[in-house]
Amino acid sequence: MLKNYLKIALRTLAQSKVYSVINITGLSIGLAAAMLIMLYTKDEVSYDGFHVNNPNIYRITFKSVNPAGVLENRSAITGYLPGPKFSAATPEIEAFTRFHQHRNDLKVGDQVTSQEVHQADRDFFKIFSFRLLSGNPLTALSQPRSVVISEETAEKHFGTVNALGKTMLFKDAFDENAAFEPFTVTGVAAKCPQNSSIQFEILQPLPVPESQMQGEAWFNSSLNTFVKLTPGADTTAVSATMNRIYQSDARDAMKAVAEKYGLKNKQYYALQPFTAIHLDPQLAAENGLVNGSKPLFSYVLSGIALFIMLIACINFVNLTVARSLKRAKEIGVRKVVGGGRYQLAAQFLGESFVLCFAAFVLAILLVESVLPTFNNLANKALSLSYLFDWQLIAAYIALFILTALLAGFYPAVVLSGYDPVKTLYSRFNFSGRNYLQKTLVVVQFALASFLIIVTLTMRSQFNFLTNMELGYDDRNLLSIEKQNLTRPEAKLLTEELLKNHSITAVSPKNGGQWGTTARINGGTDIEFSYETVGANYLSVLKIPLLQGRKLSGALATDSTKAILVNETFVKKAGWKKPLGQVVDFWYNPGEQYTVVGVVKDYHFQSLTSNIRPQLFTMKPGNVFGKVLIRIKPGTESASLGHIGKTFRKLFPLVPYSYQFIDEANVKSYESEAKWKQIMLFGAVLTIFISCIGLFGLATLAAERRTKEIGIRKVLGASVAGIVTLLSSDFVKLVALSFVVSFPAAYYAMQKWLENYPYKVEISAWIFLSASALSLVIALCTVSFQSVRTALMNPVKSLRSE
Template identity: 90%
Template sequence: MLKNYLKIALRTLAQSKVYSVINITGLSIGLAAAMLIMLYTKDEVSYDGFHANNPNIYRITFKSVTPGGVLENTSAITGYLPGPKFSAGTPEIEAFTRYRQHRNDVKLGDQVLSQDVYQADRDFFRIFSFPLLSGNPLTALVQPRSVVISEEMAEKHFGTVNALGKTMLFKDSFDEHAAFEPFVVTGVAAKCPQNSSIQFDFLQPLPVPESQMQGEAWFNSSLNTFVKLTPGANSQAVSATMNRIYQSDARDAAKAVAEKYGLVNKRYYGLQPFTAIHLDSQLNAENGLMNGSKPLFSYVLSGIALFILLIACINFVNLTVARSLKRAKEIGVRKVVGGGRYQLAAQFLGESFVLCFAAFVLAVLLVESVLPTFNQLANKALAISYLFDWQLIAGYIALFVLTALLAGFYPAVVLSGYDPVKTLYSRFNFSGRNYLQKTLVVVQFALASFLIIVTLTMRSQFNFLTNMELGYDDQNLVSIEKQNLTRAEARLLTDELLKSQSITAVTPKNGGQWGTMARVNAGTDMEFSYETVGYNYLSVLQIPLLQGRTFSETLASDSTKAVLVNEAFVKKAGWKNPVGQEVDFWYNPGEKYTVVGVVKDYHFQSLTSNIRPQLFTMKPGNPFGKVFIRIQPGMESASLAHIGKTFRKLFPLVPYSYQFVDEANLKSYESEAKWKQIMLFGAILTIFISSIGLFGLATLAAERRMKEIGIRKVLGASIAGIVALLSTDFVRLVALSFVLSFPAAYYAMQKWLENYPYKVEISVWIFLSASGLSLLIALCTVSFQSVRTALMNPVKSLRRE
């Protein structure tokens, strides 16, 4: 019996090659999308799950609460004290390790490279499961000047993974007085798994300054602290013990800090499971931890995959039912000779399984071919080998069976219920029976138009972010970095760079983003971004000055007594006449400044953040870390050559790199660019598969009205009139889909845009464009079948009765 069903299924599919190809293609695309998202989701939820000590690994966190009981922030960046203090006083804590990211210069012969170097306590390998190819994990981080390197770095620097005992030269990038020191390789680690929040090529013992072990260090934050609890330990009870230790140990320090700086926020410590870090939107992966994500990404991608797979199943139903008219007599004959309804249903389900199996095989090939592109879009490193994980295989089998049942159940029930007398006399029709198909087409195009609107909105927001005026000119602007750049070095570098006609201006600035607080209005503490700049910073970046004056190179007092502030600073301080106001850094005795000018707000961070209050100073004690260089348009090659030559001549032991500021700004929107592409691909696939479904329904309508069309042609109906007759119903269906998609898309995009302080308005043209595109695709799809039917010889259609 099964062999007979299989043979008939294969023959039927072979006889209807176009139908089979369309159905297999649609299903394979839907299955491939589902497989890719299953890979993505499995990778997301499996992050950091490979450590043998899970679920007993936690990260120490804390909440900062004002004396009035208002929660200010929650953070996982702690100081040096919590690890050893909590470990010593909490029996359930078996081990702890502090972990942070640092920057070192690495010297290889005459070449100097700047590398991310990570630092941790000796129990790092006792807590985490990072196997060493060579070296003892218990002692690898014991000696001060030791380093564990990855197998990739061992191959790169020594030409072999057998690097144990070899020496590397490191220098602290942030210490201008530091010299290169030898570090002995005490371990070579296997490559970190791609689904690990910890990724390191160089791991050194964490140096612990004596000052960071004093009481006031409780209120410093610079690193991650991880603990391993005893099996079965209650994390809430451990947190309670930690807080008792903190309150007892930090009591005197809190009083001293309060006397020195004012009121001190209360802290409440807690524990975060290590496996929860990757998908935690609030306490995310930072300060040495990599690849933090959000559950929203998995939800959105899963929704797109579900849309595509659902539309593919809908297509299967539509095409199968549409094609069933050609098999009506076969069904009638089978029933007359004794074929039962259950046997016919089994046959059609068998055909569904055969077709789904072919689609499943094609889907695996599609996944393998598009995986590199998907990895690029999703910022992953997934491999086809992940498909053979037993959990995924079980998921794919379940997906295959579910898809085959969903796609084949309705056609099997409908086709097996045909009246044999009507089918044998060719009097069978679908009158009153195509409501489900029409409903499915409405759902298809509702999903398609929804994705079109989402894609257009994301594209519009991305263009807005990348084309919005920033308040300064980032074109033809190059930045280079040199940590702890002194005033004398900055002057020398500027003089040397300006010797080239390809360079028009140079100005230094502090490296990174600094923040601090000061007192305004003789009593109000205020936080702001703190910028140390050269006297010509505003003119080089072309930032407008609204009030007062800018810094002067000839006024020595500007370095010690004058500051500039931006509009956001003035607004937050509540000043009506900002020039002449005083800013008091009360924690540094005698450090008071006078505001001499107000700078127009400019976007010194990406447009995903509001403009913060900003203060500019030329304080001599603050080092520079970055230099902006304005170059002549069209002279990029000459400029970069001169910059590189000059930098290497002045700082031969400092790594050199440059970047164009406009390119760096654009790079800050990589996430938005990738989501725009993902949604575009999802919309294209959805539209393509929806068009196939509409083609199936058009075929059904043409088959059902074949005799009517023949009579109309005999009576003189034109081809255009017949095409319009056949197309009108489908245009109405597509138009009806907009009633469902427009409100849902508007709500979804409003929620998404709430994440951006600077955003576009959802305009009417986006909905008009989506509706116009959907209607155009529908008309093109339906017109093809309608024209083909209208051109048929009416004699053939009338002889069918």
């Protein structure tokens, strides 16, 4: 019997080629989307799960609570002390390792490059399961000048992975007095798994400064600390022990810090499971850890896949039920000759499974072909071979069975329940007004228009972020890095660069983002971004000065007594007359500055953050870390050539690199750009599947009304009138879908935009554009078949039975 069911199913599908192609195409796209999201989600939840010592690996975290008991800060960045202190006095801690990233200069021959390196304690490979191709994992980091490199690094520098015992020259990029020192390769590591929060190319032993092992080092934070607990250890008890150790060991340091800096907050230590880091939005992967994510991403992508799958299944149900009138007599005959309802239901479910199987095979091929594009969008390195474990295979099989049942169950129940007498006498009219079919069409286009609105809103927000005025001119502006750049070096570099007429202005500034606290108004502390700049800084960036004057290199006191502040600093301080106000760095005795100018606010960070208070100084004790250079438009080639040549001449042992500021600003919105693309692809797929379903319904509707159309044409109906008649019902349903989708889309986008301090307003044009686009697409889809039907010769349609 199963063989007969299969034969009949294949014949039926072969006889209805258009119907079969539409269903297989829609289902395959839906299944492919679901498979991709399953790959993504599987990768997300399996992050860092390959370590043998899981679930006994934890990261030490801490929280800061003010005297009122209010939580002020949570962080996973600790100092040097917690690891060895807690490990020595906590029996449940079997091993610890501290880990962070650093920057070294690497010398190969006469060429010097800036290289990101990672540093860790000797038990790193005892805790984490990174495979060494050569070397002993237990001793690879035991010597101060040993280094473990990846197989790619070994191939790059030595031309082979057999690099054990070879020498590499490193020096600290942040120490101007450092010299290149030889490091011996004591291990070559296999490539880190792509779903690992720890990714390293060069791993060195962690140097521990003596100053960081003193009491006040409890309050310095610069690295991650990981511990391996004994199996079955109670993490709550371990945390309590850690806090007792901290309270005892840091008691004197807490008093000293409170007296010196006025810090009264209390710290409490806790443990975070290592496998939870990747998806933890509060204690994220940072400071040497990479690829941090958020559960929201999986939820959104799963929602898109669910939308696409739902629309594909709706197509199947709609087309099968709509096409049932053409099979009504077949069903009647089957029932008359003894076919039972369960047999007929099994037949139709069989057809559903055949269709789904074909769609499933096609979906796998689609996944293979689009996986590189999806990886680029999702910032992943997924592969079917990597993730094809038994769990994923079981999930795929479950997805196939669920899809076949969802898509085929309702049609099977409906079709098998036809009255044989009515069907054989052609008196059968399916479900009167057919509310189900209309409801499903409304749901389809509601989902499609929802995604269109989301896509348009994200696109609008991205354009807003990348085109908003920043308060300074980032065009034709570039930066070069030079750590620990001294005043004489900065002056010489500036003079040499300005010898080229393509370069119009130069100014040094501190590297990275500095922040500190100072006292204003005689006793109020204020936090701010701390900028060490050259006298020409405002001119280079073209930032307006609102009050007072700029800092001047000609006035000796400007380096030691004068500062500039931005508008936000003034507002935060509550100053009505900012000029002449005093900012007291009270923790450095005698260090006080007078405000001589107010700078107009500018966005020195991305637009995903509010403008912070900002203070500008030329303090001689602060070193520079980068140089900003403004060039004439259209002179990029000549300017870069001169800059590179000058830099290498003055600093032959320092790696040279440059970055255009406008490109860096756009790059800071990579996440928004990728989500815009993901939502666009989701919307396109949703609309495409909806349209092929609508095309199938329009085709079947036209076939059912062939004789009616013939009569109307004979009686004088125009082609335009017939097209309108056939299209109007579908257009009304699409228009009705907006009533469902608009409120949901508005709410979703309002919630999403709350994450941005600077954002667009959700305007009416977005909804009008989405509705117009949906209507035009639906009308074009339906009209194609409607026009074809309207142009048919009425003689042929009236002669056919």
